[in-house]
Amino acid sequence: MTSDDHAAATTGPALPYNLPDISDAEIAAVVDVLRSGWLAPGERTRAFEAAFAAYCGVGHAVAVDSATAGMHLALVALGIGPGDEVITTPTTFAATVNVIIHAGATPVLADIRADDYCIDPQAIERALTPRTKAILPVHHAGSACDMDAIAAIARAHGLRVVGDAAHGVGTEAGGRSVGSLGDAAVFSFYPTKNVTSGRGGMLTTDDAALAERARLLALHGMSDDAWDRYTARGSWRYQVLAAGYNYAMSDYQAALGAAQFARIGEFQRTRRALAGRYSRRLGDLADVVLPAERAGTTHAWHLYVVRLRPERLTIGRDACIEQLRARGIGTSVHFIPIHHHPYYREAYGWAPGDFPVADAAFETMLSLPLYTRMTGHDVDRVCEAVADVVLAHRR
Numbered sequence: 001m002t003s004d005d006h007a008a009a010t011t012g013p014a015l016p017y018n019l020p021d022i023s024d025a026e027i028a029a030v031v032d033v034l035r036s037g038w039l040a041p042g043e044r045t046r047a048f049e050a051a052f053a054a055y056c057g058v059g060h061a062v063a064v065d066s067a068t069a070g071m072h073l074a075l076v077a078l079g080i081g082p083g084d085e086v087i088t089t090p091t092t093f094a095a096t097v098n099v100i101i102h103a104g105a106t107p108v109l110a111d112i113r114a115d116d117y118c119i120d121p122q123a124i125e126r127a128l129t130p131r132t133k134a135i136l137p138v139h140h141a142g143s144a145c146d147m148d149a150i151a152a153i154a155r156a157h158g159l160r161v162v163g164d165a166a167h168g169v170g171t172e173a174g175g176r177s178v179g180s181l182g183d184a185a186v187f188s189f190y191p192t193k194n195v196t197s198g199r200g201g202m203l204t205t206d207d208a209a210l211a212e213r214a215r216l217l218a219l220h221g222m223s224d225d226a227w228d229r230y231t232a233r234g235s236w237r238y239q240v241l242a243a244g245y246n247y248a249m250s251d252y253q254a255a256l257g258a259a260q261f262a263r264i265g266e267f268q269r270t271r272r273a274l275a276g277r278y279s280r281r282l283g284d285l286a287d288v289v290l291p292a293e294r295a296g297t298t299h300a301w302h303l304y305v306v307r308l309r310p311e312r313l314t315i316g317r318d319a320c321i322e323q324l325r326a327r328g329i330g331t332s333v334h335f336i337p338i339h340h341h342p343y344y345r346e347a348y349g350w351a352p353g354d355f356p357v358a359d360a361a362f363e364t365m366l367s368l369p370l371y372t373r374m375t376g377h378d379v380d381r382v383c384e385a386v387a388d389v390v391l392a393h394r395r
């Protein structure tokens with residue numbers, strides 16, 4: 001027996017880090033589209049956009065093939081390109097930085113806040129140059145960035161704000177969805193996110209011209225989209241008005257996404273309950289720092305990120321992850337900082353140590369399983385495993 005087998009035998013079946021929650025309603029919705037004869041972007045995509053825009057309290061939602069595509073579109077549609085700098089966080093997924101590069105602009109990193117891993121407005125101020133054109137804050141784990149402070153900086157310096165709301169379905173600040181803050185925000189429906197369309201994203205904005213430009217660029221720059229062309233009011237004739245992209249969401253994705261989104265209330269209640277249970281069960285464990293909901297915001301609980309206190313423990317984060325794995329508990333880390341990856345180090349001269357708060361967080365952080373198919377018992381199992389590992393390694 002390996003140690004993994006032993007752990008499985010003593011703790012029950014392994015608890016994966018993440019599982020999508022697909023009900024019969026989603027399956028029926030997708031089968032419906034498959035039988036309908038129309039899989040491409042069409043009326044189901046439009047319906048999903050309308051529902052999502054209403055939820056965010058914005059005038060426009062443009063459904064796209066991924067959050068990556070949506071952020072790229074937002075930057076291009078806002079006219080950001082070569083010679084421009086865009087400030088973002090080191091504690092994010094590669095896509096956040098890659099889209100800045102794909103737009104032809106230069107990414108500039110600003111350090112994070114230690115308590116919720118979101119970009120620090122004071123660090124943004126220090127990163128400003130005459131070439132700064134936009135700020136791309138990431139609502140890390142579903143915790144809202146300080147969008148008031150970021151908006152104030154943007155106003156003072158004439159900058160655009162595009163929110164990376166990949167974790168942000170359900171995130172609010174001041175009672176408003178983060179989809180309604182800044183010039184635009186972009187959500188992800190990747191299978192690991194709070195709502196999934198298999199693959200997909202949504203760009204939200206109150207700026208009609210921006211939405212129209214993004215819509216045009218999302219479908220090759222064509223004057224009329226495919227749906228219009230094939231309906232009774234449409235025609236085969238179209239004009240290409242820009243060198244666009246193939247970024248539009250298809251109806252089979254929208255059917256899945258909309259059916260998932262219809263369950264958003266249930267999803268967010270479950271996530272909040274599971275996160276609350278984690279915080280109660282782990283609350284007495286002085287060796288770990290727990291996530292918190294900032295005053296005046298609603299946390300979407302996309303991730304439950306804890307931090308080890310190295311001054312109290314003889315075990316490091318990597319070994320802790322291994323020991324949890326041996327006990328059948330899957331975990332992850334969000335994220336390996338941008339300035340630690342070979343490509344960006346080479347291209348921008350960054351190195352580990354450049355953003356001390358992000359570096360320190362990375363050394364000690366891990367994300368515990370949090371998804372709607374988990375039970376309270378699953379949370380308890382994770383907490384027992386965490387306590388078990390931590391108590392065996394107290395200084």
Ligand SMILES: *Cc1c(COP(=O)(O)O)cnc(C)c1O
Binds near residue numbers: 069
């Ligand atoms: C998942 C994720 C993305 C990318 O989303 P896709 O829909 O897969 O393109 C971008 N930023 C963050 C912070 C993410 O977690």
